[in-house]
Amino acid sequence: MTHSLYWFTNDLRLSDNALISLAAKQDTALSFVYCVDPQWFKSNHHDCQSMGQHRWQFLAQSLQQLNNTLKDYGQHLVIYHQAAHEVIEHYYHHHNVRTLYCSEQIGYDEQQTLLNVAKNHADLVIKQANTFTLYDNQQLPFTINELPATFSQFRKLIEQTTPTINTLLDPPVYIARPLIAPMPWPTTLPNVSKERTLFAGGEKSATDHLADYFSSANPSTYKETRNALAGIENSTKFSPWLANGCISARQIVNALRNYEHIHGANDSTYWIYFELLWREYFQLYSLRYGNKLFSFAGITKRKPLTSFYPQRFKQWCTGTTPYPIVNACMKQLNKTGYMSNRGRQLVASCLVNELKLDWRFGAAYFEQQLIDYDVASNWGNWQYLAGVGADPRSGRHFNLVKQTQTYDANNQFINHWQGDEVHAIDSLDAADWPLSS
Ligand SMILES: Cc1cc2nc3c(=O)[nH]c(=O)nc-3n(C[C@H](O)[C@H](O)[C@H](O)COP(=O)(O)OP(=O)(O)OC[C@H]3O[C@@H](n4cnc5c(N)ncnc54)[C@H](O)[C@@H]3O)c2cc1C
Known part of the structure; x- marks a missing residue:
């Protein structure tokens, strides 16, 4: 008998998650996994890690909350400290997994991982859905290759054609039984700091924040306050939850429309949507330009006149x-x-x-x-x-x-923030690279 695997990425929620809704319909055993790639914590060629301590703390909190929610369904999330392709390989060979659920990926590297998985396992059915953006690609008035060259052109097109935003999806009522027993949090993972954070990760924290924000009067003054350098209330602060998929952009726009219905729309409420369109534009930009997103010359043919010191x-x-x-x-x-x-x-x-x-x-x-x-x-x-x-x-x-x-x-x-502790920069910078701290 074959089984199914749900690989969570940046879709860490059960509400308004089109892929969960799809997976919940099937009745063969289903496993939920999240793969923490060891590479994320290693120094890269910019002498940075992909995943720093704050990011990790927020992600770990989001995973813990997701696991708790899954328990209400008699399910659980298995966390691996291993590259995703290895985990999938393991499930394919040892648990007879022949269906893989994975959200549509926007990043080039993540797309490559999925392409390689598909290439190496011809009989693996990969089911995907959009869980990250406001609009599905087929709802847009252009193809990805025709993405307008500037944000303004994009916004005008969207506002002229007003594509429909899908109705929000409720969390599933029932999810198939798990394939394997719960496993402990891998001890090899970096410790999660217990320090109090500005924001707590997870779907519940996200929906609490959504409710708090739209029950305040802040949306009506957003445009005047959004540029402030500090102050929790000055901008929406939805971004950490959006980035991890603890909330969807559609849920935010839905709450925004409800707020406008009750309190009235103004420039500020419009501007929240406007900023979410910026987010939408960059997602499509990544799909359109692939790994040029990381190239020094970007999408142009000119390399900047900058260097590295x-x-x-x-x-x-x-x-x-x-x-x-x-x-x-x-x-x-x-x-x-x-x-x-x-x-x-x-x-x-x-x-x-x-x-x-x-x-x-x-x-x-x-x-x-x-x-x-x-x-x-x-x-x-x-x-x-x-x-x-x-x-x-x-x-x-x-x-x-x-x-x-x-x-x-x-x-x-x-x-x-003691920003006035200033230091001159050396005009000549011949230090070895990387610098020891
Ligand atoms: C150099 C640079 C790097 C950035 N890196 C990121 C990043 O990694 N992740 C990220 O979510 N945002 C990034 N932004 C965009 C923006 O700064 C943050 O989205 C915003 O500050 C988050 O705070 P907020 O949720 O209160 O935003 P709000 O002002 O309340 O905006 C509402 C939402 O609109 C979206 N948004 C707003 N401005 C932008 C923008 N310029 N581009 C894309 N989406 C936008 C975000 O989803 C945000 O949550 C970056 C901006 C700059 C200039």
């Missing part, structure tokens, strides 16, 4: 540059795993324009640090800022003095 990069990462606002933002990121959108724009502009560093090192450091790291939004935004992406103005250079006057006029944010 290890000491400067280290100063940027640790928040010890000559620029107080940048230092404060980087220290906030290092301590919390989060940084405001304005902060991200400023530190990225500084890395490229003031420090003259290769933008990919900045993107890799964000990948390690951000609890809301999302491959498409991160690398797409970095390309945009570095002038090798979808920006019609070919790059953004922010005036850090002016930005400080506008967003931190009283130096409150800088003082809070």
Whole structure:
């Protein structure tokens, strides 16, 4: 008898999860797995890890909550500290798995893993559904290859054609029995810090936050407050849960429409949707451009006139540059795993324009640090800022003095994060790479 395997990726929820709804319909034994790839914790060629401590803590919390929810169905989540293709291979050979459920993948590397799995197991049926974006690709008024060159063109097309957003899906009523018994959390995994965090991972935490946010008056002032460098209430803070799939973009837009129905729509409520369209655009951008997302020249044919200086990069990462606002933002990121959108724009502009560093090192450091790291939004935004992406103005250079006057006029944010401990940068940077800490 054959069995089925559900491989969770960034779809860590049961509500509004089209793939769970599909898997729940089948009645052969079903296993739920999550694969923590050992590679995520190893140093990469940007001398960063893919998965830093804050990201790991948020992910681990999300997995624990998911496991608890599955228990209500007589099910459980098995966590592996192993590459996904090896885990799938194991289930194929030892548990006769012939159906694999996996959400549609947006990242190039994840797509490659799935392609290789399919190539190596011709009789494995791979069932997929979109669980990550607002619109399914076939609902869009263009094919992926016809993705508009700029966000503005994309937004106008979406607003003119108003594709339907699928109705939200309830969590399943019944899920087939598990294939194997529960297994303990692998002892080889890095410890999960017990320190209190800004946000707790997991589907329940996400839906609690959604309810809290839309029961406040904050959505009606979002547009005026969203650029603030600090303050939980100033922007929605949905990003960490969205990135891990603890909540869907559709659930957020649904709650937004309900809020507008009760309290009225205004520029601010529109702007929340507008920002979610940015997220949507970058997801499609990743699908359209594949591994060009990680290329120095991006989607253009021009390589930026920047290079790599290890000491400067280290100063940027640790928040010890000559620029107080940048230092404060980087220290906030290092301590919390989060940084405001304005902060991200400023530190990225500084890395490229003031420090003259290769933008990919900045993107890799964000990948390690951000609890809301999302491959498409991160690398797409970095390309945009570095002038090798979808920006019609070919790059953004922010005036850090002016930005400080506008967003931190009283130096409150800088003082809070001790950003004014500034250090000059060496003009000559001949240190060995990688630097020892
Ligand atoms: C260099 C750089 C790197 C970034 N890396 C990431 C990343 O890895 N993951 C990530 O989710 N966002 C990333 N962003 C986008 C943005 O900064 C965050 O989504 C936002 O700060 C998250 O906070 P929030 O949920 O309160 O956002 P809000 O302002 O409340 O926006 C609502 C939602 O819209 C989406 N959104 C808003 N702005 C953007 C944007 N510019 N691009 C894509 N989606 C957007 C997010 O899903 C966000 O949760 C990056 C931006 C820059 C400039």
